[in-house]
Amino acid sequence: xxxxxxxxxxxxxxGEQHWWPGASxxxxxxxxxxxxxxxxxxxxxxxxxxxxYLTPRKLYSLPENRLRELIRPSGFFNVKxxxxxxxxxxLIDTYDGEIKIMKRQSLETLRENMLKVKGIGEETCDxxxxxxxNKPIFVVDAYTRRIFSRHKxxxxxxxxxxxxxxxMSNLERDVSLYNEYHALIVRLGKExxxxxxxxxxxxxxxxxxxx
DNA sequence: CCCCAGGCGTCCA
DNA sequence: TGGACGCATGGG
Numbered sequence: 001x002x003x004x005x006x007x008x009x010x011x012x013x014x015g016e017q018h019w020w021p022g023a024s025x026x027x028x029x030x031x032x033x034x035x036x037x038x039x040x041x042x043x044x045x046x047x048x049x050x051x052x053y054l055t056p057r058k059l060y061s062l063p064e065n066r067l068r069e070l071i072r073p074s075g076f077f078n079v080k081x082x083x084x085x086x087x088x089x090x091l092i093d094t095y096d097g098e099i100k101i102m103k104r105q106s107l108e109t110l111r112e113n114m115l116k117v118k119g120i121g122e123e124t125c126d127x128x129x130x131x132x133x134n135k136p137i138f139v140v141d142a143y144t145r146r147i148f149s150r151h152k153x154x155x156x157x158x159x160x161x162x163x164x165x166x167x168m169s170n171l172e173r174d175v176s177l178y179n180e181y182h183a184l185i186v187r188l189g190k191e192x193x194x195x196x197x198x199x200x201x202x203x204x205x206x207x208x209x210x211x
Numbered sequence: 212c213c214c215c216a217g218g219c220g221t222c223c224a
Numbered sequence: 225t226g227g228a229c230g231c232a233t234g235g236g
Contacts, residue, residue: 019217036218042234043217075233079219121219141217157226186217 003153003170006205007177010184013204014191017183020131023047025099027054028132029091032124033083034074046074056097060088083119090117099132107135122160130182136175138167139182143189151205 020028021040027047034043049070053059059067068081094113095102102110107129114125122140129135140163149156154166171177188203 032217035216037216037231038218038233039216039235041216042232045234073233075216076218076231077233079231083219119219123218127217139217143217182217189217 003167007171007181007184009204010188011180014184014187017180017187019179019183020127024054025132026056029087029128030054030059030084032127032132033087033119034071034080036076036080036083036124038075042074046071049073056088056091060085060092079119086118087120090114103133107137110135111137126164130175130178134175136173136178138164138171138178140164140167141182141186144182144185147185147189147203147205 020031023031030050031043031047034046050059050062050067053062062070064081064085067084068077071077071080071084074080090113091097091099091102105113110129110133111125114120114128115122120128126137126139129137130139140160145156145158145163148154148163149158154163158166167178167181171181188205
């Protein structure tokens with residue numbers, strides 16, 4: 001069983017996921033920070049609250065306390081206010097707040113730069129690269145680790161880079177494929193793996209053994 | 212009442 | 225350098 005065959009199976013089961021949900025590149029970046037360990041439902045409420053300020057400068061111009069109240073529904077609002085503002089400052093200082101300028105940089109340079117920003121870890125960074133900037137990098141999240149370690153593709157305590165390497169060295173370097181695959185994994189996780197320490201029930205890949 | 216969510220930085224061994 | 229812990233709202 002190859003990772004591509006798993007993909008085909010998931011796609012046949014669930015179809016197109018249309019990620020990232022209806023959004024401009026900048027909104028995707030904001031959403032990537034707000035969704036850290038948080039349900040997307042809560043993030044949507046926060047994004048709705050800031051819909052009139054969805055440019056780096058407008059959002060950064062909001063007083064910190066005001067921003068904090070607007071993103072409150074997304075949880076962890078104190079840390080997320082700091083993280084959001086540090087990222088906005090980075091966008092403004094480095095790219096003059098222009099996503100177009102940002103997109104000119106290579107994947108490697110962008111990744112290196114973004115990971116220096118407080119509040120941008122590997123998953124958030126890669127989500128921004130893939131979904132906002134359309135760069136070919138595979139996003140690894142808790143579902144990816146949980147589901148595929150259960151199927152012995154890698155150990156539960158493999159590092160982020162190791163897991164990412166498994167996917168990227170076994171799949172074509174394709175933005176659309178990476179986009180859809182990660183979205184399908186999240187869909188599978190939400191649908192079938194409700195509890196952290198239980199095996200998925202009805203998981204469509206449970207009967208397969210990886211080579 | 213419980214558990215969980217599309218993580219991250221800090222702290223401490 | 226790696227594992228525990230705090231962060232917080234909202235849904236099931």
